[in-house]
């Protein structure tokens with residue numbers, strides 16, 4: 001799989017799901033849940049100031065939970081598909097939200113955010129996506145965290161495709177709340193997601209959620225005090241997540257970030273060797289897992305996709321990106337250079353076949 005999540009998981013993660021039948025109110029499950037949350041705190045350096053609230057949902061679900069506790073005015077920093085989605089979620093939840101747009105391939109310009117915050121003291125929060133998963137551009141989180149502290153506003157971060165595979169530090173960057181799903185850089189299976197939040201923020205969120213299922217305060221109280229979630233949990237997925245977290249803590253976030261970077265460079269070189277032209281991203285702001293390239297002239301994406309699928313390889317590029325003549329490949333998960341080698345051989349064949357005799361580049 002070279003799509004940006006769900007991703008390739010290690011066999012030990014998959015096997016962890018084959019645990020005995022269990023109820024989500026059993027103490028054994030409560031212990032697992034507690035350990036999963038503690039390990040997640042270590043991954044993002046939450047120390048003792050943050051807690052993790054688990055949800056049975058994909059990443060969008062936990063983003064909705066996060067946005068449901070906003071009281072005040074939210075500034076949405078929109079620089080791509082996923083930050084646009086945060087804005088839409090806020091609108092749907094009737095949050096008082098305004099947006100500030102940026103060029104998706106340039107990313108967030110901190111000085112413009114500073115201007116808006118200085119000019120409008122009614123803004124109490126801003127939200128952003130740390131890694132925009134369709135452009136590969138990272139947000140300048142440390143500088144934005146400093147701005148949040150300066151203006152005393154809360155920074156809400158969608159970290160779904162960054163946390164675990166990129167430098168991310170809740171305390172250092174003054175993050176108020178952040179989201180993560182199990183199936184990206186955590187290298188576990190899809191279906192469960194997590195909200196990181198300052199304990200002070202969680203305590204203030206009582207009665208705020210307009211959603212019954214995604215009531216952050218209730219979920220936090222039940223999970224952190226008793227370890228017994230209010231609703232049926234996706235029990236086997238938590239077992240898988242714990243094994244995945246153990247693997248991450250052994251590899252370390254820094255080690256994983258380095259492996260991902262190395263794979264990305266390796267893929268970039270291979271693509272250039274095949275004649276693919278890479279899309280340049282702003283210096284120092286590209287993610288560790290996404291590589292963008294121009295689709296060769298005359299090469300049809302749908303055909304390329306299905307030829308690769310016949311070889312057991314999955315790629316995915318969203319429509320807005322394709323309209324620009326760009327495709328992307330994600331190298332995350334339990335992936336190594338030999339996997340990239342296999343992909344490059346297949347891509348070479350499939351590119352040639354999809355060109356159907358037209359001159360290539």
Ligand SMILES: *Cc1c(COP(=O)(O)O)cnc(C)c1O
Pocket residue numbers: 005058059060061082129131132133158159160161181
């Ligand atoms: C994958 C992803 C999500 C969540 O998408 P789902 O389809 O709900 O899993 C949210 N934000 C970002 C940045 C993502 O990459």
